[in-house]
Amino acid sequence: MTNKIVVLGSLNVDQTLHVHRLPQPGETIKMTAQSSALGGKGANQAVAARRTGLAQTAFIGRVGADAAGKRLLHSLAAEQIDIQHIQVDPQQGTGQAYVLLQDSGENSIIIYGGSNQALTTADVQAAHSLIQAADFLIAQCEIPLAVIAEAFAYAQQVNTRTILNPAPVVPQLPAEILEHTDLICPNETEAQALTGISINDEATLVQCTQALYQLTQACSVITVGDKGAYLVAKDISPQLIPASAVPVVDTTAAGDTFIGAMVSQLQPDFKNLVAAVRFACQASALTVQSLGAQPSIPTYQAVQASYS
Template sequence: MQAKVVIVGSLNMDLVTRAPRLPRAGETLAGQSFVTVPGGKGANQAVAAARLGASVAMIGCVGDDAYGEQLRSALLTEGIDCQAVTTIAGESTGVALIVVDDNSQNAIVIVAGGNGHVSASVVDGFDVLLQQAEVIICQLEVPESTVGHVLKRGHELGKTVILNPAPATGPLPEQWYGWVDYLIPNESEATALTGLPVDSPASAESAAKTLLASGVGKVVVTLGEQGALFASQERVEHFPAPRVKPVDTTAAGDTFVGGFAAALADGKSEAEAIRFGQIAAALSVTRSGAQPSIPTFAEVQGYQP
């Protein structure tokens, strides 16, 4: 079975605590609960794409510890091709320390661990997976040089290349834009990339037009409960969000990206893929955790507003 969607990215174990609110600097809060949950933007997007109908392969690195084995096992359980999930001797697996408050907002600290070893040479060792792909997805939780290498290679191969610029801290390297078919930032990421405030569909359109002028193919700005803004050189369209009661927003963006990619790989139109990703993301925020919150294809198909 060839992989229609290949994700090059991070695998983290999420260490999640719930608290009444996010702590201030120097403050100690009493937490309400603690769980360990498989996560990492790359792995989350791989699980989302797999549950939502795609054949998926993951390229990434874990440490030689218990967390690494658990993360690999979680992907294998989803039917994801893990031949390119490489174990790095003497290194810890990446972790994300997550606090979720009573308003379902979160604050996250990431320690790269094995993710810092996802090099161009590691990716090149599994180039056959990129060749087999229809859609290639990258994020920014592995080294920047590796991301650029994958974007360029995907473009050379004529694949549909998606970049989820998360976490973004500033503008991307200029040469990247021409290699990206779909750039999918959220509000804060769009702000970081462009320097423009993004908090509404109108401001997202301004940011998207700036990104299009940089050479990117198309832009989808995810806006949480305000929906998503699609922009290309030809058109701009706002997609309202499905209405749900949020419990935990962790991995909502990853679920959207995975669902969007899975739908594109299945031959759906851009509008269909965006709506499919939105429903998947909306269902995910009604549940706690990263990968455990991601819905299945059947759940999305059965969604009733």
């Protein structure tokens, strides 16, 4: 079965600044290199869903009437992602992300929202038929929260499953979003901000995941970097799915790859959640071994080959 996935989210061009380490306050350091790649959490997740699971993927979003916007539209179309509901905004420029990439592979990211922040509930309403025909609707927090709330409420009316990636983190997510979320997937930093529980070991990870489940009443999957992902869901035993030990080059888009890959494999009743999370961990492990956001997202064939 091929999943039908709609991604509601952000489209950015990433400018990556390669540095040995982050500067201290008041310090000036040299870049070792710079590079540019297509990104945005929404776009990354859509590409991951399409590449890793061959899912029928469509996008709701906005780009600017500029070269960056044209580049993003062309790239998504080349990935065979439906771009009919990506509006070209004549007033706001395309979103930008500035990535400080350290030699360790860890990154820090600064976002300029641009046209992503101009997305409206009317854009969602214009895509109702698209959402109704989908198995899953994925959203992140790089777009206005009111737009997510509108989309999730409608999705549940028409029995489309909703997946929330609460990133960048919003400590107090609106109840209108949480009550219409079927599965929430933060990383450990985001989970800590949502629950107030610091994750220091496996015991506190369990506490945090259970608190997240109580907060949302949704299935919860917390990604914990090179440790893997911990999940809590109805009728499934809480468990940690370990990640493969791999050399890390760049962690950009690892979380987005995880979500896109997981949803590409997930059944609408969530009964295969463990297998879908295991597949997503494998896909993310491939992503961190290459530079850039979308350039590092693997194909389904690459993920399958990595099991051997």
